[in-house]
Amino acid sequence: MVKNPGGFRGAGVNCTGRRLCRRTAENAHANEFGGVMEEDEMAQFRPFDMEGMPIEEQPMNWKDMVPAPYDKKAVDAYTRTRIILMNGIENNAVLTSHAIERMHPDPEVKKAMALMRRIDSQQQETINWLNPADQSIIETTLGYEQVAVDLTANLAKNEPDPYVKQTLDFALLEDFDHLYRYSCLYDYIEGGDPEAIVQGKTEVKPGRPTSIEHRHPFDSMRKHYDKDTADIKTKMNYITITAAEQQTMLYYRSHGFMYPDEIARQLYAEIAEIEEQHVTQYGLLGDPNETMLEKMAMMELNEAYLYYSCAQTESDPRIKGIWEKFMKMEVTHFSECARLIKKIEGRDIRDLVKADVIEPLVVFEQNKDYVNGVIDAQLDLAPNNMEFVRMRDLPDNWASFGYQRVMNAKGVPSEEIVGKAGPTLAERDQAENIRKVKQEMGRRVEKGMAAVPAR
């Protein structure tokens, strides 16, 4: 079972955990098996060997729940992306827990869900409230797409399942393009330079053009991993990316109308629809045969794993303290799920996780070479019958040809915004590979429509 020795009194957010951060690892420590752990081992996430925090100590008072925001001019781009990611992770924990609460018949499960959910809810507020009021909607949006690019690339690089990796690479090029289209909007409505947000860590240029990303809902169907054979890293990546894309979708849905400008309103609606596609494709990667409790346990485990990951790389000591404290809370949530699975399903959590270590950690870092490699190799991929094929190999009756023709019939906001941006940004859309892939799609849409009898 998960160790949960407790004894943590809530207020302490210092680096007190035995394995919580590298700086405690300057000297090698004896572990409980009598072995000596070196520094590299110290940075491993070992879910069954982490300190938790008693759940009755986890509720926060209103003042502690709402921390001072970061300074948008001083914040590291990847501190902002960690905040955006973990806000999405917490929102997903709350939303999934609500769904389970409504479907699970056992009153004990409902009570346990309510207790953990209240903590996840408070964590969400703490994290999201780190964003400062003077960071505009479009600035935050650029942060969201930077998350999408550098998170997806990191997960794809370390994904053991080839199909899941391909699905990540596929959507990577689409979010990469969103970063560019929103950068044009930032230039247009606020005269902003996207480099102020991405800080040179992520490139701003077109990927698979948003105008050709629009697909019939049936073309978002994906195969799912097998719960019995999938690597724990695959399960973690699945939960992480689904939650991140869901948060992005929710953010665009709930903020896109706040701009008075017509093209801004339309662009948010257009890209929110792609995020809806992304949530659909990623959500389907999960094995529906996992029980509700198993899904809940994996989600809490993923929260702990990501907080641990964030704490290892966080450059802001105050925010690092939040990641470390919340990691302990999640260890206890995971432990509680393990207890419920044992009691209600008679299964041992170790038989589900099947690993003592989850690695590697999720890290925000530059992925320019990786992204450019995927652009070179996969710009013209498209999903058909749950596989990814070259556009030239799509059948003329591919459902998305017709869908795209309908959606793009009166003009496409993600194309129009380029014309509103300054020449430095606008000219990037003229790159040879980008023009070619748009032309090819245009040709196939026309041909596809000719193949379908008019209704």
Ligand SMILES: [Fe+2]
């Ligand atoms: Fe949480």
Ligand SMILES: [Fe+2]
């Ligand atoms: Fe996106």
Ligand SMILES: [Fe+2]
């Ligand atoms: Fe996305």
Ligand SMILES: [Fe+2]
């Ligand atoms: Fe949690």
